[in-house]
Amino acid sequence: xxxxxxxxxxxxxxxxxxxxxxxxxxxxxxxxxxxxxxxxxxxxxxxxxxxxxxxxxxxxxxxxxxxxxxxxxxxxxxxxxxxxxxxxxxxxxxxxxxxxxxxxxxxxxxxxxxxxxxxxxxxxxxxxxxxxxxxxxxxxxxxxxxxxxxxxxxxxxxxxxxxxxxxxxxxxxxxxxxxxxxxxxxxxxxxxxxxxxxxxxxxxxxxxxxxxxxxxxxxxxxxxxxxxxxxxxxxxxxxxxxxxxxxxxxxxxxxxxxxxxxxxxxxxxxxxxxxxxxxxxxxxxxxxxxxxxxxxxxxxxxxxxxxxxxxxxxxxxxxxxxxxxxxxxxxxxxxxxxxxxxxxxxxxxxxxxxxxxxxxxxxxxxxxxxxxxxxxxxxxxxxxxxxxxxxxxxxxxxxxxxxxxxxxxxxxxxxxxxxxxxxxxxxxxxxxxxxxxxxxxxxxxxxxxxxxxxxxxxxxxxxxxxxxxxxx
Amino acid sequence: xxxxxxxxxxxxxxxxxxxxxxxxxxxxxxxxxxxxxxxxxxxxxxxxxxxxxxxxxxxxxxxxxxxxxxxxxxxxxxxxxxxxxxxxxxxxxxxxxxxxxxxxxxxxxxxxxxxxxxxxxxxxxxxxxxxxxxxxxxxxxxxxxxxxxxxxxxxxxxxxxxxxxxxxxxxxxxxxxxxxxxxxxxxxxxxxxxxxxxxxxxxxxxxxxxxxxxxxxxxxxxxxxxxxxxxxxxxxxxxxxxxxxxxxxxxxxxxxxxxxxxxxxxxxxxxxxxxxxxxxxxxxxxxxxxxxxxxxxxxxxxxxxxxxxxxxxxxxxxxxxxxxxxxxxxxxxxxxxxxxxxxxxxxxxxxxxxxxxxxxxxxxxxxxxxxxxxxxxxxxxxxxxxxxxxxxxxxxxxxxxxxxxxxxxxxxxxxxxxxxxxxxxxxxxxxxxxxxxxxxxxxxxxxxxxxxxxxxxxxxxxxxxxxxxxxx
Numbered sequence: 001x002x003x004x005x006x007x008x009x010x011x012x013x014x015x016x017x018x019x020x021x022x023x024x025x026x027x028x029x030x031x032x033x034x035x036x037x038x039x040x041x042x043x044x045x046x047x048x049x050x051x052x053x054x055x056x057x058x059x060x061x062x063x064x065x066x067x068x069x070x071x072x073x074x075x076x077x078x079x080x081x082x083x084x085x086x087x088x089x090x091x092x093x094x095x096x097x098x099x100x101x102x103x104x105x106x107x108x109x110x111x112x113x114x115x116x117x118x119x120x121x122x123x124x125x126x127x128x129x130x131x132x133x134x135x136x137x138x139x140x141x142x143x144x145x146x147x148x149x150x151x152x153x154x155x156x157x158x159x160x161x162x163x164x165x166x167x168x169x170x171x172x173x174x175x176x177x178x179x180x181x182x183x184x185x186x187x188x189x190x191x192x193x194x195x196x197x198x199x200x201x202x203x204x205x206x207x208x209x210x211x212x213x214x215x216x217x218x219x220x221x222x223x224x225x226x227x228x229x230x231x232x233x234x235x236x237x238x239x240x241x242x243x244x245x246x247x248x249x250x251x252x253x254x255x256x257x258x259x260x261x262x263x264x265x266x267x268x269x270x271x272x273x274x275x276x277x278x279x280x281x282x283x284x285x286x287x288x289x290x291x292x293x294x295x296x297x298x299x300x301x302x303x304x305x306x307x308x309x310x311x312x313x314x315x316x317x318x319x320x321x322x323x324x325x326x327x328x329x330x331x332x333x334x335x336x337x338x339x340x341x342x343x344x345x346x347x348x349x350x351x352x353x354x355x356x357x358x359x360x361x362x363x364x365x366x367x368x369x370x371x372x373x374x375x376x377x378x379x380x381x382x383x384x385x386x387x388x389x390x391x392x393x394x395x396x397x398x399x400x401x402x403x404x405x406x407x408x409x410x411x412x413x414x415x416x417x418x419x420x421x422x423x424x425x426x427x428x429x430x431x432x433x434x435x436x437x438x439x440x441x442x443x444x445x446x447x448x449x450x451x452x453x454x455x456x457x458x459x460x461x462x463x464x465x466x467x468x469x470x471x472x
Numbered sequence: 473x474x475x476x477x478x479x480x481x482x483x484x485x486x487x488x489x490x491x492x493x494x495x496x497x498x499x500x501x502x503x504x505x506x507x508x509x510x511x512x513x514x515x516x517x518x519x520x521x522x523x524x525x526x527x528x529x530x531x532x533x534x535x536x537x538x539x540x541x542x543x544x545x546x547x548x549x550x551x552x553x554x555x556x557x558x559x560x561x562x563x564x565x566x567x568x569x570x571x572x573x574x575x576x577x578x579x580x581x582x583x584x585x586x587x588x589x590x591x592x593x594x595x596x597x598x599x600x601x602x603x604x605x606x607x608x609x610x611x612x613x614x615x616x617x618x619x620x621x622x623x624x625x626x627x628x629x630x631x632x633x634x635x636x637x638x639x640x641x642x643x644x645x646x647x648x649x650x651x652x653x654x655x656x657x658x659x660x661x662x663x664x665x666x667x668x669x670x671x672x673x674x675x676x677x678x679x680x681x682x683x684x685x686x687x688x689x690x691x692x693x694x695x696x697x698x699x700x701x702x703x704x705x706x707x708x709x710x711x712x713x714x715x716x717x718x719x720x721x722x723x724x725x726x727x728x729x730x731x732x733x734x735x736x737x738x739x740x741x742x743x744x745x746x747x748x749x750x751x752x753x754x755x756x757x758x759x760x761x762x763x764x765x766x767x768x769x770x771x772x773x774x775x776x777x778x779x780x781x782x783x784x785x786x787x788x789x790x791x792x793x794x795x796x797x798x799x800x801x802x803x804x805x806x807x808x809x810x811x812x813x814x815x816x817x818x819x820x821x822x823x824x825x826x827x828x829x830x831x832x833x834x835x836x837x838x839x840x841x842x843x844x845x846x847x848x849x850x851x852x853x854x855x856x857x858x859x860x861x862x863x864x865x866x867x868x869x870x871x872x873x874x875x876x877x878x879x880x881x882x883x884x885x886x887x888x889x890x891x892x893x894x895x896x897x898x899x900x901x902x903x904x905x906x907x908x909x910x911x912x913x914x915x916x917x918x919x920x921x922x923x924x925x926x927x928x929x930x931x932x933x934x935x936x937x938x939x940x941x942x943x944x
Contacts, residue, residue: 089548
């Protein structure tokens with residue numbers, strides 16, 4: 001198992017994209033079977049290990065593939081991959097300064113850079129975690145702490161049980177899950193319908209807040225999304241900030257996917273109001289093309305993260321000297337913390353932010369290009385505005401089908417596109433329960449030729465499936 | 473930033489251990505200053521990047537260094553480092569089968585191997601997370617769900633507010649933190665004093681359970697630790713299991729550090745009762761020498777993890793075919809999940825479990841050897857039984873000091889040992905608030921020569937500091 005051999009495999013899967021399929025097309029039982037290994041008492045022969053590694057590579061999904069457009073999982077920047085390699089060798093646990101000083105400084109450094117990017121005030125504190133889900137949970141924990149200062153001791157008391165959180169029906173399910181985890185329960189969540197552009201309806205939001213106050217509940221947190229998972233919509237951030245201020249709510253922004261779009265020159269203007277948030281979440285493993293898992297939470301309330309998560313534990317005491325050192329363990333519920341910041345730091349110093357701006361702009365451009373092609377296509381229909389880099393569309397069958405049949409048709413198109421190696425796209429659930437085709441661009445390898453092919457093939461395959469499977 | 477250059481750096485920090493200090497001895501302001509970089513609009517010159525990387529390496533802690541004995545952060549297995557490199561290149565998000573089939577199969581496969589190792593029943597389900605803290609939170613969430621089936625919707629209701637959790641005063645603070653996070657609050661936690669051997673006092677436990685029942689509370693979960701963070705004590709697992717069964721409690725075992733000690737031939741016998749737990753947590757990044765972050769939760773209640781964390785979300789629906797596929801996203805509150813299992817899988821097939829057995833046995837042996845040397849030393853005192861691979865001892869000054877002064881003396885010894893490059897050791901807080909010296913062995917690079925030197929130098933340095941700083 002020499003470094004050269006793994007290096008060769010890594011190079012191979014980092015560069016020879018077109019030799020793989022965006023997602024494997026073998027069925028699950030084959031994959032189970034081919035990768036099965038009995039409990040390894042002793043080492044496997046080298047040949048067998050190599051064989052299993054080849055299979056592992058063959059049966060992986062290639063989210064860096066130029067034809068992978070399904071989920072907001074970006075193509076990993078090779079510099080970030082090298083950074084992860086170095087981090088694994090250094091094996092820093094970025095919990096305590098004492099055992100990981102350089103990793104701590106670099107995490108702090110990149111947090112400062114992000115404050116510059118988003119124009120967050122100086123007092124803002126931040127911390128890395130595994131993904132948007134965890135990062136949002138950290139932010140909502142801080143918000144819970146803000147309203148219930150005794151929650152760590154007393155749990156969800158009467159006060160806590162009255163808190164209400166507001167979020168659009170287009171938001172990621174992680175907010176619901178965070179409230180479940182935090183013991184507030186989904187009863188604390190008010191899901192506000194979205195408007196025709198899939199943005200939170202402000203009138204319905206203010207009505208809900210008013211109704212809650214009247215019934216004795218305590219409106220606490222409004223969550224805005226910059227880049228919904230469905231169609232990439234951006235909630236009206238400046239308006240939400242106004243409402244939050246007026247109603248004395250915590251304003252949390254889930255920018256897991258879209259927030260870093262602020263880097264693009266023609267970024268949607270709402271992104272420039274992100275600094276109005278009490279907290280913000282964004283994923284460098286999306287729009288900075290870092291390898292998974294690299295998410296960040298910023299909280300614009302000095303000391304609040306430590307109040308939420310800090311612990312005074314003897315075996316984690318700082319040493320007698322270095323009193324200006326800094327221990328990340330106090331800002332998060334993770335004690336074992338891999339050195340995630342290096343996946344941002346090394347690519348940024350090796351490429352400069354401008355390189356990332358260009359890639360993000362390219363993603364915006366590809367989406368706009370795709371939308372225009374769909375718009376012009378006689379048998380396709382564009383289903384949502386293309387605000388960020390997600391495009392939602394559908395194939396129009398010659399004769400109308402029931403909603404259920406039409407939704408099935410679209411799921412079949414998605415499957416067939418993958419089977420034929422055209423592209424891995426996904427589905428989005430739109431208003432009126434319509435399932436449509438969905439492509440998202442967080443990939444610096446996708447070209448406009450591929451986009452053109454995906455559009456045309458979606459119509460062609462749509463028609464074939466419609467004729468073969470839906471007419472009789 | 474070529475692969476060869478990073479490969480060279482990785483090789484260097486993976487092999488030339490003795491050329492580094494276990495932890496850097498520069499003060500924090502130097503490290504802040506030397507690593508500072510202004511916001512990088514454009515790429516830094518290659519020379520500057522290399523310079524910063526050299527500094528990053530110089531100012532890192534070396535938990536793989538043979539003289540790093542401070543925290544239970546093990547020396548990373550180079551095969552695990554290579555596995556992490558490959559995983560970063562593949563960039564699998566192990567949330568859905570659809571986009572990460574091989575990674576899903578390998579995670580399932582290693583969970584099966586762990587069930588074999590711990591003799592957990594077939595129905596047991598498991599999932600990886602970042603560290604013991606997160607993994608314990610997952611287990612305690614499942615326990616909360618078990619007792620409060622409506623908790624996801626209703627939050628901590630009256631029933632939930634009555635739940636009580638029992639844990640020894642030697643347990644890791646993560647259990648307290650998990651209850652805070654879960655909205656139960658630390659009021660739900662009964663901290664049971666430990667006996668002279670730092671094991672949970674069973675009489676006090678049963679008394680506390682009885683008292684709680686009398687006052688209308690609901691005893692729910694007892695947590696046993698196999699390998700406390702302080703001195704590596706193992707709670708009486710079989711007795712705890714009996715009490716749990718009798719009292720209808722959930723029995724959770726926090727084996728973050730010690731559980732994998734079961735692999736050693738002369739493992740403490742209590743470890744063989746671990747399969748009596750309803751849930752178990754252990755960290756392959758400790759006693760399987762995997763790189764950070766690699767922790768596992770096992771839960772012996774089929775379907776409970778999905779009940780706790782599962783979500784039905786349209787955009788995460790499985791594809792139409794592959795109905796026997798498996799989506800890990802339903803077993804954990806992480807949606808972005810790096811391919812952690814490969815750090816267990818590749819080392820295990822490349823070395824066989826027997827190689828790990830030997831390393832763990834060696835760790836046990838080093839601890840026993842150290843304990844015997846301390847026992848024989850005229851100016852040192854062994855402070856706790858050496859059950860796993862942690863040794864606690866103190867230097868005996870010629871004349872007795874106040875507790876406060878003596879504790880300060882020991883913290884100075886720890887600092888001085890690091891400054892002189894002898895070893896990075898840590899402190900443990902013992903009964904009667906005594907702070908002692910603490911070494912732990914989760915390192916296949918440490919030798920008995922080093923152990924001997926650490927023992928002798930702790931006495932020598934202790935005497936020097938005592939004479940120079942504590943007599944006048």
